Amino acid sequence: xxxxxxxxxxxKDIKSPSDIxxxxxxxxxxxxxxxxxxxxxxxxLAQRQRRMPSDFNAYLLIEESGNIKLFxxxxxxxxGVITSLAQxxxxxxxxxxxxxxxxxxxxxxxxxxxxxxxxxxTRFFGPPLRAAGAEARATLIKLASEKLGITExxxxxxxxxxxxxxxxxxxxxxxxxxxxxxxxKIIEGEIPVKSPSELKIMGSEALRQDAVEKVTxxxxxxxxxxxxxxxxxxxxxxxxxxxxxKNTDLSGLDRFSDLxxxxxxxxxxxxxxxxxxxxxAINAVVAVYDTPGSSINQxxxxxxxxxxxxxxxxxxxxxxxxxxxxxxEIIVERKYLDGYVAHAPIEPHTATAMIEDxxxxxxxSTQTPxxxxxxxxxxxxxxxxxxxxxxxxxxxxxxxxSANGQIIEAARLAKITGKPVQVAWTREEEFFYDTYxxxxxxxxKSGLTGDGEIKLWDYGVLCAxxxxxxxxxxxxxxxxxxHGSGWSGRSSVHPFRVGxxxxxxxxxxxxxxxxxxxxxxxxxxMDPLEFRLKNLADKKMIGVLKAIGEKFGRxxxxxxxxxxxxxxxxxxxxxxxLMAEVKVDKSTGKVKIVRVVCVQDMGLVVNPEGAxxxxxxxxxxxxxxxxxxxxxxxxxxxxxxxxxxxxLPRFSWVPKIESYFIDARNDPPQGGGEPPIINxxxxxxxxxxxxxxxxxxxxxxxxxxxxxxxxx
Amino acid sequence: MNKVIHFTxxxxxxxxxxxxxxxxxxxxxNHFGLTGTKYGCGIGFCGSCTVLIDREPVRSCSVPVSDVExxxxxxxxxxxxxxxxxxxxxxxxxxDALQCGYCTPGMILTAYxxxxxxxxxxxxxxxxxxxxxxxxxxSHVRVIQAIQTASEEMKGGKxx
Numbered sequence: 001x002x003x004x005x006x007x008x009x010x011x012k013d014i015k016s017p018s019d020i021x022x023x024x025x026x027x028x029x030x031x032x033x034x035x036x037x038x039x040x041x042x043x044x045l046a047q048r049q050r051r052m053p054s055d056f057n058a059y060l061l062i063e064e065s066g067n068i069k070l071f072x073x074x075x076x077x078x079x080g081v082i083t084s085l086a087q088x089x090x091x092x093x094x095x096x097x098x099x100x101x102x103x104x105x106x107x108x109x110x111x112x113x114x115x116x117x118x119x120x121x122t123r124f125f126g127p128p129l130r131a132a133g134a135e136a137r138a139t140l141i142k143l144a145s146e147k148l149g150i151t152e153x154x155x156x157x158x159x160x161x162x163x164x165x166x167x168x169x170x171x172x173x174x175x176x177x178x179x180x181x182x183x184x185k186i187i188e189g190e191i192p193v194k195s196p197s198e199l200k201i202m203g204s205e206a207l208r209q210d211a212v213e214k215v216t217x218x219x220x221x222x223x224x225x226x227x228x229x230x231x232x233x234x235x236x237x238x239x240x241x242x243x244x245x246k247n248t249d250l251s252g253l254d255r256f257s258d259l260x261x262x263x264x265x266x267x268x269x270x271x272x273x274x275x276x277x278x279x280x281a282i283n284a285v286v287a288v289y290d291t292p293g294s295s296i297n298q299x300x301x302x303x304x305x306x307x308x309x310x311x312x313x314x315x316x317x318x319x320x321x322x323x324x325x326x327x328x329e330i331i332v333e334r335k336y337l338d339g340y341v342a343h344a345p346i347e348p349h350t351a352t353a354m355i356e357d358x359x360x361x362x363x364x365s366t367q368t369p370x371x372x373x374x375x376x377x378x379x380x381x382x383x384x385x386x387x388x389x390x391x392x393x394x395x396x397x398x399x400x401x402s403a404n405g406q407i408i409e410a411a412r413l414a415k416i417t418g419k420p421v422q423v424a425w426t427r428e429e430e431f432f433y434d435t436y437x438x439x440x441x442x443x444x445k446s447g448l449t450g451d452g453e454i455k456l457w458d459y460g461v462l463c464a465x466x467x468x469x470x471x472x473x474x475x476x477x478x479x480x481x482x483h484g485s486g487w488s489g490r491s492s493v494h495p496f497r498v499g500x501x502x503x504x505x506x507x508x509x510x511x512x513x514x515x516x517x518x519x520x521x522x523x524x525x526m527d528p529l530e531f532r533l534k535n536l537a538d539k540k541m542i543g544v545l546k547a548i549g550e551k552f553g554r555x556x557x558x559x560x561x562x563x564x565x566x567x568x569x570x571x572x573x574x575x576x577x578l579m580a581e582v583k584v585d586k587s588t589g590k591v592k593i594v595r596v597v598c599v600q601d602m603g604l605v606v607n608p609e610g611a612x613x614x615x616x617x618x619x620x621x622x623x624x625x626x627x628x629x630x631x632x633x634x635x636x637x638x639x640x641x642x643x644x645x646x647x648l649p650r651f652s653w654v655p656k657i658e659s660y661f662i663d664a665r666n667d668p669p670q671g672g673g674e675p676p677i678i679n680x681x682x683x684x685x686x687x688x689x690x691x692x693x694x695x696x697x698x699x700x701x702x703x704x705x706x707x708x709x710x711x712x
Numbered sequence: 713m714n715k716v717i718h719f720t721x722x723x724x725x726x727x728x729x730x731x732x733x734x735x736x737x738x739x740x741x742n743h744f745g746l747t748g749t750k751y752g753c754g755i756g757f758c759g760s761c762t763v764l765i766d767r768e769p770v771r772s773c774s775v776p777v778s779d780v781e782x783x784x785x786x787x788x789x790x791x792x793x794x795x796x797x798x799x800x801x802x803x804x805x806x807x808d809a810l811q812c813g814y815c816t817p818g819m820i821l822t823a824y825x826x827x828x829x830x831x832x833x834x835x836x837x838x839x840x841x842x843x844x845x846x847x848x849x850x851s852h853v854r855v856i857q858a859i860q861t862a863s864e865e866m867k868g869g870k871x872x
Contacts, residue, residue, distance in 0.1 A: 078812030078849045207808055214813030215801040215820060217748015217788035224747035232742075275738045346752050346760050346848050347814040395750075395814030396848050427753040613808055613854070620850030643757045643846060651839045654852045 032178040033062040035136045036111075037128040037187040058111060058125065060089060060132055062140070066160065066175020068093065068100050070129075073113020073370055074121050075105035076210060077394035077401070078617075079673040080610040081121040083209045087607055088126055091201040092133025092193055094157040095174070097209070105369040107389040115368035117399055117500060119572035119671025122606055126669050131191035139185065143177045196604065196665040203665065205609040210393070219393050222350040225363040227420040230352070231260060231271035233413050234282035237429060241496045241636035243289040252284035260417050269413055271421060294635020296495050301439045302337050308493045309441075309462040312481035316470045324456030324477025328447025330523050331456070335443050336512035337698040338464065338681075340436040340631040341501060341624075342640070344648060347395020348430040351410035354420035359386045364407040367397045372404040376411040398621075399500035400434055428641045435499025436631055440464030442512035452524035454535045461509055463493050468506030468678060471513055472570060474537040495636045502618075503674035506571050507625060511681030511699060514567035518686040519695065528566050528686065540575045540601050541568060543662055548599040551660050552579040561586060562594065563691025567682035572671025574602040575662075578619070578679040580655070582687040584694070589707035591688060593623055593655040598676050600659070603667035611672045615659040618673075622680025623649045628700050717781040722746075722790025728777060736780060737761045737772040740787055748788035748817045752846070759845035762818035763787050769825035788817035791824070799870050800824055800862045809858040811849035819845050823859045824872060831866045833859070 036059035058072045070089055076082040086100040103109050105116075137157055144162035145152045148170055156165050162177070164170035196203075213219040238245065248268065253261055259281055260271040270281040296304050325331065351364035353376075360382060366372050369389040377384040394401060410423040425433065440463045447456030457478035461469050466482045484493065501507070521531035529549050536542050545568060555564045561583055568577035581595040598615045605611050628647035632639040640646045681699050689695050694709035715730045721744060728739060740746045740763065749772055752760030756771035763772045764786040765779075791798040797805065800820055810816040819842070826833060826841035833841060838859050847855070866872070 078810075080811065207805065208810070210813065211805040211808065211810060212797065214810050214816050215788075215797065215804045216792055217746070217817045219813050220747070221750075221814060223751065224741075226742070226745060226747070274734065274742065276734050277732075344848055345812070345814070346758060346846060347750070347812065348752075393813060396812040398848070424751065427755070427758075609808060613811065613851070616853050617811060617850035620852055621848065642755055643753050644755065648846050648848060649850070649852075650844075650846070651842045651852050651856070654839075654856070657853055 031180070031182055032064050033136060033139060033181055034184045035060050035132040035139070035187060036185070037132040058113075058129065058132075060093075060136060062136060062174055062178045064175065064179045064181070066173055066178065068095055068174070069103055070100055071103045071110045072125070073105055073107075073110045074125065075116045075367060075369060075394055076102075077116065077367065077397040079121075080208060080607065080613060081116075083206055084122055084607045084610050085125065085129060086209060087201045087206055088129050089133045091199050092130045093137050095160040097201055097206055099160060102209070104391055105389070106391040107369055107373045107387070112370050115371060115402060116397070117367055117402065119674045122669050123573055123671055126606065128187060130193045131187050134191050134193045135185060135187055139183060140174055140177050143181070144172050147172055147177065202606050203604065203608065206607050207609065214393075221347055221395050222352055222363045222365045222392050223347070223422065223424050225352040225392070225422070227352065227354055229273075230420045230422055231273060231417065232275040232278045233269050233271045233410070233421050233423045234278040235409060235423070236268035236282060236285055236287055237432065238289055239637060240291050242294075243291045246288045246290055248288070249286040252286060253281055256281050256284075260419070262413060262416050264416055267409070267412060271413065271417060271419075275424075291637070292635070294495065297634050298339055298439075298630060298632055301339075302441055305439060305441050305463050305493055309483040310493075312460055312483040314479060315466055315482050316480040317478060319477030321456065321458055321477055321479060325447055327449065327455040327477070329450045330520070331445065331447045332516065332519055332523060333445045334516055334519065335441060335697060336515060338437075338440045338508045338511065339699060340439045340498070340633070341629045342431060342434045342436055342631055342646060343396075343398045343400025343501060344430070344434070344643075344646065345396030345398060345400060348425040348427060349401065349406040349433070350422065350424040351407040352420070352422045353407070353410035353414040355414050355418065359388060360411060360414065362387065362389045362407055362411060363392045364389065364404065364410070365392070365394045365401055366404050366407060367394065367399070367401045368404065371402075372407050375404050375408055379408045380411050380415045398502045399504060403435055403497075403499070405433055427643065431631075431641045431646070432638050435497045437501030437504070437507070437625070438463050438465070438494060438498035440508045442508060444512060444516045446516055446520060448520050448524055450524070452521070452526045452531055452534055454520065459513070461505070461512070464508035465505030467504055468509035468569060468571060472538050472541055473517070473532075473535045475535070495633065496638065502621070503571050503678050506569065506674075506678040507622075507681060510567065510569040510678040511685065514569065514679065514682030515685050515695075515697070518565070518682070518689065522689075532566070532568065541570070544568065544575045544577045544599050544601050547660065547662060548577040548579050548597060551599060551658065552597045559583075561691060563687045563689065565683045565685065565687030565690055567679035567686060569675070569678045571675040571678050572673075574600055574670040574672065574675040576600045576675040576679065578676060578683040580683040580687045582684060582691055584688055584691040584706065586692055586710065589703035589705070589710070591627060591684065591701065591703070591706060593653065593684060595656040595658075596683070597658045598660065599662065600675060601662035601664050602670040602672055602675070604665045604669045605661050606669050608661065611661065612659045614672045615676050616657050618675070618677035619657055619680065620649050620654060622677040623653055623684075625699060626680045626684040626701060628702065630700050630702075717778060719780045719782060720784040722786055730778065734777045735773060736763070736775040736777045736785075739777045740772060740785075746787045746789050750814055750817065752815065752818075757844075757846075758815070758818075759822055760815045760818040762821045762845070764821055764825060767825065767828050769822045786821070788820060791820065799865050800827070800858075800872070803858040803861040803865070804855070806861065807854045807858040809851055809854035811851050815845065815847045819847065819855055823855070823862070826859070827862060827866065828872055832863055835860075
C-alpha cells in the first residue's frame with residue numbers, strides 16, 4: 001500500500017544556465033507551440049532568471065498531444081489562482097477549463113517568480129496571460145488556415161478545435177495543429193484580447209480545479225512526499241529567541257537505535273524513520289540556556305513601541321494642519337492598538353529534502369519557491385543550478401510562508417546526514433517561529449465642522465507599515481506619517497520576527513481610520529454612512545457605499561443588544577465595504593457577529609465563485625484578529641504555543657454572510673484574496689459601539705476590553 | 713519483544729508489527745502510506761488528523777496504534793470506492809467547501825461521523841458537530857452547506 005507515485009522525479013533539465021535561446025527552450029519542452037510572457041519588473045527578472053531565457057517569466061505550452069500547460073512560479077495555497085488563472089487562459093484560447101494543466105512553483109519547469117503574495121497573481125499576471133492566450137489562438141488559427149486552405153476570416157476556434165464556419169465538417173484540433181511545430185513566441189506590445197461581452201469562462205462560476213484531489217487525500221503537500229529511507233527530524237529549540245545555549249548533554253540519546261544525531265554549527269537535531277521516536281529522542285536531550293529576562297509583554301509593548309518607533313516618513317499630505325485645526329469645531333484625538341497575530345495555517349511549515357548525484361531536491365510549504373532555491377544554495381553551498389524546488393500544494397500561507405526557515409533546515413540536515421530528510425515543524429514550533437503581524441499603535445487627531453465636514457486629519461502609524469495608511473476622504477488639511485515598515489523581520493522594536501500578514505498593515509490602518517471616522521460621525525450627530533458619503537469625492541467608494549446601504553437594508557428594527565457597524569477601505573486595487581450586525585452580551589462583554597454584508601468593486605470578476613469564497617474567507621478569518629487572536633509573550637519567549645491557547649474562528653462564530661460585486665467588467669481585475677479582511681476590526685468595533693456604547697480602541701476586542709469600555 | 717496487531721484498514725485486513733508503541737497518525741502515514749490524514753496540532757485539538765474508528769471520528773494524533781487492534785479504521789483514502797467519489801466528498805466539491813485543503817480530510821470524516829449518528833442534522837447540530845475542527849482559510853460556510861447537501865441525499869436514499 002506504499003505510495004510510490006511521488007518517487008518519480010522529473011530530471012529533465014536545461015544544461016546551460018545562461019543564454020538559452022528560444023529554440024533550445026522549445027527542445028527542452030519537447031516541441032509544440034510556446035507563448036511566453038512577462039509581468040512585473042523586467043530588470044529584476046533578467047537578473048534572477050537563470051534557467052530560462054531571460055525575457056519572460058511565465059509561458060503556456062500547447063503540446064503536440066494537444067495538452068495545454070501553463071507554467072508559472074506562482075503557487076496555490078488555497079486562494080484559488082489554480083482556477084482563476086486557468087479560466088483566463090481557457091477563455092482567450094477557446095479551450096475547456098478542464099483541459100488546462102497548471103504547473104506551479106516548480107523551479108525547474110517554471111520561470112523565475114518572486115513569490116505569491118499581495119493579491120498580485122490575478123491583477124498583474126492576468127493581463128499578459130490573457131494576451132498570451134489570445135496570441136496562441138491567433139497562431140493556431142493561422143496554422144489552421146494553412147492546413148485547411150481556408151481563409152482565417154472563415155475560421156473559428158471552439159473548445160480546442162478550429163472550424164470552418166461555412167462547413168463545420170472541416171475542422172482541425174489544436175493538437176493536430178501543434179504536431180511537428182517548433183513555434184516559440186514572446187508576447188510584446190499590445191495584443192487584442194476579447195471584449196467583456198465575448199467572455200464565456202471568465203466571469204462565470206467555476207468550481208475549484210483542485211477540489212477532487214483535496215477531498216480524496218490525493219493532493220500532495222510537503223509532508224506527503226515519501227522517499228525510501230526518509231528520516232524525520234526534530235531540532236532542539238531554545239526557550240526564547242534571545243536564549244543562548246550554554247551546554248548540552250546528549251548522553252540520553254544512547255538508548256535509541258537507528259537514530260541519527262546532528263550537532264553542527266548550532267544545529268542540534270535527531271533524525272529517525274519514525275516521527276514518534278524522533279520526538280521522544282529530542283525530549284531526551286538536556287540543554288541549558290541563558291535566557292535574559294524582559295519586561296516587554298503584550299500589555300507593555302505599546303509603550304515600548306511609542307518610545308522606540310523609528311522616525312516617521314510623510315507618505316501623503318495636503319493643506320495646512322494649523323488651518324485645519326482652526327476650521328474645525330470638534331477635535332477628536334484617539335489612539336488605537338493592535339497586538340501580535342499569528343498566521344496559524346493548519347499546515348505547519350514543512351520541507352522534505354533529498355540529495356542525489358550532487359543535486360538537491362526540495363518539496364517545501366512556501367509562498368516563495370524561487371527565493372527558497374537561492375536560500376538553499378547559500379545555506380549548503382550548492383550551485384543554485386543544482387537546487388530543485390518541486391511543486392506541492394501549500395496548506396495555507398496568509399503571508400507567513402515566505403521565510404523558508406524549515407526548507408533551509410531540511411537542506412542542511414540532508415547534506416549533513418546524506419539521507420533524505422523531512423523537517424515538519426510541530427504546532428509549538430510553528431507558533432514560536434511565526435513572523436507575526438506586528439503589534440502597532442496608530443495616533444489620529446482629526447477635526448470637523450459642526451455640520452460634519454472633515455477639515456483636519458493628522459495620522460501617524462507606528463510599526464505596522466504603510467499599506468492602507470492613506471485616507472481616501474475629501475479632507476483639505478491632512479498629513480499621513482508612517483513610522484517603520486512593519487514587516488522587515490526582527491527590528492529594534494519587536495522582540496521577535498514579524499512579517500506580512502494577509503493584507504499587511506491595512507488591517508491595522510483600516511481599524512484605526514474607520515473607527516475614527518465612526519467617532520466623528522457620532523460627534524456630528526450623523527449616520528455613519530451619510531457622514532462618509534458627505535466627506536467623499538472618490539466615485540468608486542461612493543458607489544460601493546451606496547450599494548452596501550441598499551444591500552444591508554433596514555437598521556432601525558434591531559433586537560435589544562444588537563448594533564450595526566460600517567467600515568470601508570481600499571486594498572490591492574479593490575474597493576470594499578462591510579456592514580456587520582453584532583450582538584453584545586452586556587453582562588459578559590462577549591460579542592457575537594450575526595450578519596456581515598460585503599460589497600466589493602474589484603473590476604472584472606474573473607471567477608465570481610472564487611471571489612465569493614475569498615470574501616467569506618476574509619470575513620471568517622478576520623473575526624479572529626477582531627475578537628480573540630493575540631500572541632502572549634514575555635520578551636522573546638512566546639507563551640502561546642498551540643490552538644488551545646490561541647482561539648481561531650470556529651463554526652459557531654460564522655455569521656450570515658452576503659457578498660455582492662459592483663459590475664465593473666470593463667475595468668481590469670483587482671486583488672481578491674485580501675481586501676475584505678481589512679474591514680473586520682473597524683466594522684466590529686463600530687457595531688459594538690452601536691450596540692452598547694462601548695468604544696474599543698484595542699484589538700482583539702476581548703470580552704474584558706468590551707466590558708471595560710462599557711459606559712456607565 | 714515485537715507484537716503484531718491486526719486491524720481493518722479501509723476495508724482490508726492488515727497487520728502491523730510493533731517494536732514499541734506508535735501513534736496511529738504516523739503509522740497510517742508512514743507505514744501504510746495513507747498521507748491524506750494530516751498532522752495539525754499534535755494535541756487532538758484541530759481535527760486535521762481525524763479518522764474513523766468503527767465509524768466514530770477520532771483524532772489519530774492522540775491514539776496509540778495498539779488501541780485499534782481488532783477495530784475498523786477508515787481514512788479519507790477509504791471513502792471513495794473504485795475511483796468514484798463518495799457523495800459526501802462530492803458535496804464538498806460541489807460547494808467549494810475547501811481552500812488550501814489541508815484540513816479537508818478531517819472535515820469530511822468528522823462530517824461522516826456526524827451524519828452516521830444523525831442523518832438529518834439541523835443547522836445548529838451541524839455547527840455543534842463540526843465545532844472542534846479548525847479551518848484557517850475560512851471555508852466554514854461551505855462546509856456547512858456541503859453537509860446539508862449530503863444530508864439531503866441521505867433523505868433521498870443514499871447510504872454512508
